[in-house]
Amino acid sequence: MNGKGLDVDGRGWKFLQYPDSYCEASRNSNRPLALEPTRRQFATATAILSRLTGVGARQVGGVLLADDVGLGKTTAAALVAWVVAGLGGTVRILAPNAVLRRRWEEELKAHVPLLQERASRLKVDANNIKGWETARLHESRIQVGTHHQLVEARREGRITRCSLLIVDEAHRAKGEESTFRQALEVQGEHADARLILTATPFSIEVKELIQLLRFCDARDVEVPVERYARSLLQLHGPAQGRDPVKTARKLEVAGRAAIEAIAPYVIRYGINDLAPSERRYFGEVGQPWAVDVPTADDASLELLLRADRLLRLTREEGRERTNDPRFHVGWGHLRQEVDRVTELAKGEVPLVVRRQLTKTHRLLKERTRQGPHPKMASVAKAVARRVEAQEKVLIFCHHRATALELLQVLDAELLLPGDGSLQPPRDVWKTEWRDLLSKRMEERPLTDEHTDTEALFDTFLDWLCGPGLCRQVLSWLPEQPRTGRRLRELFSETRVRGRTEPHVPSVLDAADALFRNLTDARSRSTLGLLRAAHRGDSKLPGSLEEGHRVLGAWSHSVDGQKVPSILFQGEPDVVLSLFNSPFGPEVLVATDRLSEGVDLHRCCRLLVHYELDPSPIRTLQRNGRVRRVGGWAGLTKQPIEYAYPSFNGTRDARAVEIMNMRLQRFDLLLGGVPRVSLDEDSASEDSFIRKVLEECGGTLESLNRLLRV
Template identity: 30%
Template structure:
């Protein structure tokens, strides 16, 4: 047994302070690791739910390291991660070992990524001295689809055992590759013939001997894990149908061979599905700790992932639960950034997966006690949710004309809340006030038991060590460079008719109620003309599949309006003048001209493509227009002059040598870099600074001295106050001192594969989503990353965006909204398309708002733009999501309906004041006081006097004779 773990020397073994994080963040992470380990000593599990970008990965690795090294049986800690993060976690682990672990002995900690359950079982079968102490396992690793060709071949061998096949047995190896559908090099019929004749436990030796001249095909582990072998040797497997199919295979080729092979393949899959549960049940192993990332995937107990951990008995319900990993782990730790997006019953389901721990390792905490605590927690969360829901309902009764001060003049919601709300004698207002008090008491009462199971830290609203706001939010027309004041972006005369028709059609949808669903045409129109047309074509325009609507058949009247709308669209040539696209292009261009990087998020695939297309055209025009004014040359002459200057970086007599000398000088402090690394870095920098996009903005092409031109360029500063030279210095330091060697190679390889030239007909990267842009010039510093772009390409784009080079503008969909770092050189994010769910916006912004973000270095806010078109569906969505954002941590599992009848009312609500939302939110943080006992229950709140209230409520007594329910004593 591993637990409890001694953490007294944790500070000597682990130090998270480094140049990647502030001291304050590092100390918080260190405290959290110690507290999590302390709690896990006495309880089955814990949920770590820090906000996005606060370093949950490093905290989890700190806990994993300590548990793995403390385990006397040298059993591995298992970290289960989504497939999209399966490569990121091992990279972060290497950084963690290199930067955070202080003790030399601890630095020998080994970790390995594992994609399938078979590879996992093979690792478990190996000797403890050869086994990694931490295993990164994909969420879907235990799916039957991940069974490889060796197990399928062993199943065939089991099926033909003891039956007479005659000459068909000799023919079977010829068909084996087709039966197994293996396209790998392991498809030699001679090898299959050998394997079918010998014991499965001898296969590794035979395979390695067969490929003795090909080291890359040598196997390091047994191809058939012991758990599989036990099932194959047992009676828990039905191969009758497979046997019949194998008997039908011909001894030679025949006209029906393909049909017979397909039937045999189906029989193999059917047999695997029946044997796999038995395999999982027999694969008993023990681990001191399971860490599971993105734990919100456990909210439904009946899902394949959630059902792995618990075998629910008949007392609960009839769900089909496999319980394959039930009792395998001594403790569990779950990670999620959005615990309150779940309904509280779903949060309880997540915590309920802790039932699957090995309870005998918890002598002072039984499963029965856990069930009782979970039931009690459910009841108190029920009460808190009930009170919060009542407040939500009462709050909906507030109207704009209620917001008046003592002088009778209209005031803002914050002024009203702090000053005069309680003074209003209307019973309706008093009911809201009492409802707030009761919700606050109920939330505080629920906070105490919840703290035992959930740890959550909220981001400091100020940048570390400053009084500078961490974020600066710009809504509506603030995206525009020319418009002032509040409100949404205006619709110009040329676009007025389409938007009026959309409003008419939308009004019909609202009138038809919930059965009419959502007006996707209105959302598409507010995004771009291209997105609107996509909603008309196939009805599935959203990049994020979770955002797509259930199909609804629009009525005839709606269709007639939408058809008129389609005919009223402007000419295709004017699509770039869309009310939201045009100011977006202008804003991004302005930031680019000031040498700032920008990430633009949008849901619609066609909008993403449109932004890249329109922005590329506008940027190219701007580039040459600025260069013409700067250098006083005609349009054609300036293109040639810039190209000629760029070519000077290719010859030793031009700019190449000055750049080489400058980079040699700047690289001199970094002894960590090999000569190969230095040459690679030099080439990367040269291939970017020689491009027209760098030359025209940074260099004086008339300069006689290459050294002078280079120094002037390196001194050019961006909007954040950082010069090009400082950016390159920061990049060199990052590559040399903050990257592990593999991480360094990944960055340099990504930059080497970025195209610095304009892309069009000669597009080399065919995995880019530019299939509809053939023949259109796409500027090389603008890239699109959506679900149609290969994951490998998206990974390269992410790495390159985190450098001072291309891409400079990244247009991204929801595929880059989780588990992605875009913060090292960017502090500007534009949410071109909003989302009905505020956590989606938070996840997106979290890509640039992370520990170690460039905003912390330059001490300037992260600029967040939330544009919307005034008076349209866009403004309604903005109002709804802003209202939901305040209620986000108050109403767990709030109603995120998006049908028109619901959102129409939601958009008219008075927003909840920030101070009220803060007063209602749970505080689940680990306190800085080392003696604080965070998991001990807090005193039960029985009086509102123990809670800090806004001034407006201090005179309102909680124990009113009339409760919000009407007659129930509030206390």
């Protein structure tokens, strides 16, 4: 693939030399920029443009931007896109899904007034941002679509030329035969230059990394990349009989060759690479949140062993796994499997199966009679304590069945008693909110006006003035208001969630921001939900109705299983808006559907990895949901806390132990750590790797700096 690079005037991005004035111009906007992150993002954008154009650097056909999660890859790429489009070129951006497509559009639009003020050489206009329905791009246009839309365009023969192709989360183009990979190859041939945004380089399968580097027109990289990837994989192999010093020297040689080869094409910063003055905007990571989970007792261990034996005896084709990780973190999935075997046992089965089934049934009945799974009960109690301290908590599960069981346990633990009477009465709340928010909209009209704005406003007020939300707001106020007038004053004077820090919004500011977010025209699913609620066809989630303070967000399709109303299965936009506000659900339980490309940090600094995905990169992507610029940790000057609870004495504890070892070395090895496997000897492996990295860690750290700008 021969990208010829860009031919644009270097004077067009001279404004990138002045991040201070750019931040100053943003001060009175809806999104004021922090100086330190902006400086680095401007430097990154400058480096990308220099490499793609050959101005002040060796010209290449593509660049792979592999910064850590949350460092602003989208911001840097959006600046590059506007420079290219602003100088008469055309840009096509491919996001992995509709949610991220809207985020790209928001990012691009946010820079328009600033660029119009600070980059006079560029032709910048929000109307130049086009959707995928635009068949042909004219000069100065930026088109934003999704991976799926590119596949459809190729199928219909609608792929056209562009100056710059930007591909977000390009590592999703897995496999030579995947339709997205094939469509991307075709689109790449019709682009002068390419900018790839993806995960840390060596967290990608080596074949996929080489594919991406080829897409960037990289030369002479395959052999050194493969050799370094192989060295990283062997580092985690059996330690017996290996010399750590010799292994360290080999790793140094392979690392130097690979990093020097990819350095012209790859840019990467890790959060730990940032200066302390910049890291504070992301929030400091504090000590791990220690959740005290009891050690599995003999009865629990016997249940797990008998269930494993039972499932081995009745193993079906396609069901190779027996000792499923889900069995160690909840009883629900184990019960489903035992029920499946029970149906099977109604036929003719060996006597040993019937005996194992009887004993497993008895043990499972005894354990569930005692209450929730010990890990779930412990996590629910720990979360409840943080919620009572006015914190929101984000919880990730790997499996939907586990997530559903945990959601119900949390709901039972956090459920508040009936609402009872409300003082001042609800109609007073609604009158005061209507008056205050209406005045706000007069002072600063909504960006997106709708023909049914009044109906949307009424629906929002009905939600905001529900008994549950009124009681939530009352818990933030310093006193019990006796009159509507005092209630109004407290809305303006009091900061949300009992905080006093100057950058934490007032109750009124937060409500105004939430309504504007919910009525954003780019979020059609949220608008559709508001309109359906106005018609009485559905309800907005997160109303804290009947004391429910938790919310789940994933699509659940277990046949015959009753799904609770606190599980929202639609498009996640409304869930993201609510959880990013101080109002609504105190706890969000999610699957990895929300672990990538979404913001959940605006009002949350606490994250629980209840159930781990085997991949360390997935764990770091989850962490990146709450460690981002402008997060709750930064606003409140409190640390970000991650919890890795484990059911001690079981395979769950071992998985957590190995994952923590992987994460400690992730940055140093550029993500080159394998997935967690419970069949490995973690103790001997850890000792050997520690010795190797003691020998060569300093050298690898110095080499990694070659990928910074």
